[in-house]
Amino acid sequence: MQWDFKTVFQSDEEAIENAKRYSKLIGSLVDELEKEKELNKIIKLIKEIEDSTDNFSKSIQYAWMRYSVNTKEKESQKLLGTIQSLESNVGEYFAKLEVRLSKLSKKDIQELKKIAPNYTHFIEVIEKRKKHLLSKEAEQVLALTSISRREAISKIHNKLESSYKFKIEIDGEIKVLTPEEVKALRRSTNSDLRKKAMKTFLKRFQEDSLVITEVYNLVVKDYDLESKIRKFARPISMRNFENEVSDDVVDSLIETTNENVNILREYYKWKSEVMNEKLTLADIYAPITTKARKFSFDEAKEIILDAYYSFSNKAGDIVKSFFENSRIDLYPREGKIGGAYCIYSTTKLPAYVLTNFNGDMYDIMTLAHELGHGLHGTLSKKQTYFNYDTPLTLAELASVFGEFLVFDYLKGKLDKEERLALISSKIEDTFATTFRQNFFTNFEIRSHDLISNSGYADWEELNDIYYEELRKTFGEVVEIPQWYKNEWAMISHFFETPFYVYSYNFAHCLVIALYQKYLEEGKSFTKKYLSLLESGGSLSPNELLSKVGIDISRSDFWEKAFDFIDSLVKEIKINYNK
Structure with missing residues (x-):
């Protein structure tokens, strides 16, 4: 496709x-x-x-x-x-x-x-x-x-990673894989393969450390200089301003996430016991069962459409149009960029989705996520162009909500072992969107400060900052191999859109509040939610969210999201022992 x-x-x-x-x-x-x-x-x-x-x-x-x-x-x-x-x-x-x-x-x-x-x-x-x-x-x-400034310079990083090829032995056969196919091996049931794949992958960035370090320093200097001449208090403040959210709200989100890392540590301590091995960072997405189910594209399509239709016929029809009109570029191939995205730059064209589908539960969630963006982009076409797009803080709203829809739907279609694997995967995806994006943000704040204050940060200094932030998040629960210190070099958002990453954490915590309202209010919430998406960027985030009874300025708002995440961890521990 x-x-x-x-x-x-x-x-x-x-x-x-x-x-x-x-x-x-x-x-x-x-x-x-x-x-x-x-x-x-x-x-x-x-x-x-x-x-x-x-x-x-x-x-x-x-x-x-x-x-x-x-x-x-x-x-x-x-x-x-x-x-x-x-x-x-x-x-x-x-x-x-x-x-x-x-x-x-x-x-x-x-x-x-x-x-x-x-x-x-x-x-x-x-x-x-x-x-x-x-x-x-x-x-x-x-x-x-x-x-010729940071946006152009960041393309060097993008081109480097897109050009990488990896030779890895799998089941006795040497295979040549794209970056996305290698990263997908983090979800393999084979412990040795997971570690070998990520070590091979990350060491490749080491080979280009000179170029990547120079590119990153140039991007940071360009961004920070602009923020300074525009009289922003801090580099991140310029992104906050574009996102129409105050420094205080973002600082509160970062601080609350930092304070709740015990939830993540508790989960991975339990997962280590269940899998009977000391987990490394290469294993944090490993399935908790050897019964790793693969889904065909047709199965994934049916699951996603059923989930969206169960929420709203209108939403289901919009999502279905992506499949019917070939507006999804599905599979990985040489030269194709990694990851996934949905693009809707204009009201004159429909939205399009790109993924690198490999057939596991994570890929279903990724497709559901991007189609959520597509739903948002389609509904907000009700607005004119200047009111069409939302700030980054709301840009991930519909995508994460779509993941929750598919997660709840899929839970009821699986046997116990598969259901536990799904809940485990959902918890880990939630961690990836909250705690992981938060230590990314911590890394960005520190690396920008270092480069601004000293004029330059070398490869080892950046590796050390990243390693310290990993330790602050995972503690001693997960082993952090030395070759994971340069994982920062693979994070495209650091290069392409400085301080983008906290928007994922922001949106995920926000969607938890929205989804809880949906569970409480049922179908009466659906109309309000779709109206919110139709509003595009015609109002400020605070005004848009007030339509559905959300107030992000409340001191306890972010904490409630982490209470919910904690409940997911408790749920899987209880269900696993039944």
Whole structure:
């Protein structure tokens, strides 16, 4: 199952022409807006800029999709480079637009909101950015140089990992595997294979330590310098601002997660006893039973659709359309990027999902996760482009909720041994989304501080920071091999989107609260939830969440999520002994 690119554009040339046409149009519209003083005409121009940007974004989506499935192909590399150059021009135009709107008087701002209430949140965000905006000329320079700064530099890391191949002996046969296929071996029932696979995988990054270290330092310096000149209190504050969440809320999430690592340690102590072996980090996703069930794509499809339909026919129909219209690129192959994602860059195109499906329970959850994103992207098309996307803090909401739906559905379809394996896998996925992302965040905060204060962090220094954060999380319960110290080098978000990772933890804790409300309220909750997704980014996160009775500013909010995670650990321990 692969994407059909002709459903987006007939050719790369058509995508490039589309981008050129709308880039030029956006530029001329922004030039008009800079001179315009009449508020009604300003709103008219904003609407035209919005629609043109929406159309331009079709080319962005197409280029990333083409590149993702074959990072080694020269044509896809050239296409992405061309589109990104044009995107930097659009970024320059938007810098001018923001500066122009930020100079409007308070009276004019209030009048604009009355004339076009649909743009209230869009205008309010620009108002808040005012104190972090630079001069028009400085903003233009930052926008124009974006193609040669951290976003471009991070692609070196992406290309390196995508090019890796691994020769590993499995059942007496030498196999050549992609990075995703090697990482999937962490869930093998063979203890020796798990360790061999991860040692082989991580040592490969060691071979490119010089390049990876330089790339990471450049990304961090670029990001931190921008945060400094924009007058943010800390580097992470710039991401928090983009996510429309306060430093205090994020700090509370990080602190609460740090304080609850005993839940993770308790679980892995129990798992070690059940498996009768001292677990290493290579074993933390190992199945607790040798009965490792594999699922065909058709089985995975049926499970996911049944789960979404049990929640809502509307949600089920949307998810089904991804399968029916070949909007899923399913299997790993050489040159394809690792991991999984859902892309919806424009309201003019449907959402598309990419995964690296290997057939285990984890892969079903991953597919369910990405289809949750697809549901969100489809429902939020009710909004116009400027209100379409959500901050990262809410971007993972529908995806994690979808995982919970499939988890609860699948539990009732399995025998005891398989059900325990599923609960175990769910706990470990929850840990991966909360505790793991949190020590990633701790690593980022410390590595950014080190590089900012000393000017550079070498490979060993970064390894040591990462190792210390691993120890703070796992303690003595899990053995941490020395070759795991450089695991940070495989985390693409560190390079591509600094401080992205806490959004997973944020969303998971948030979804736990939402899912508990669903279990309490039943079908009456469904309508409110779908309405929340339909709202896209038309309101601030606090305003959106208030629609479903969630208040993330409460001091005990995050703690309640970890109480729920603790209950999952207690559940499996009780059920295992029955």
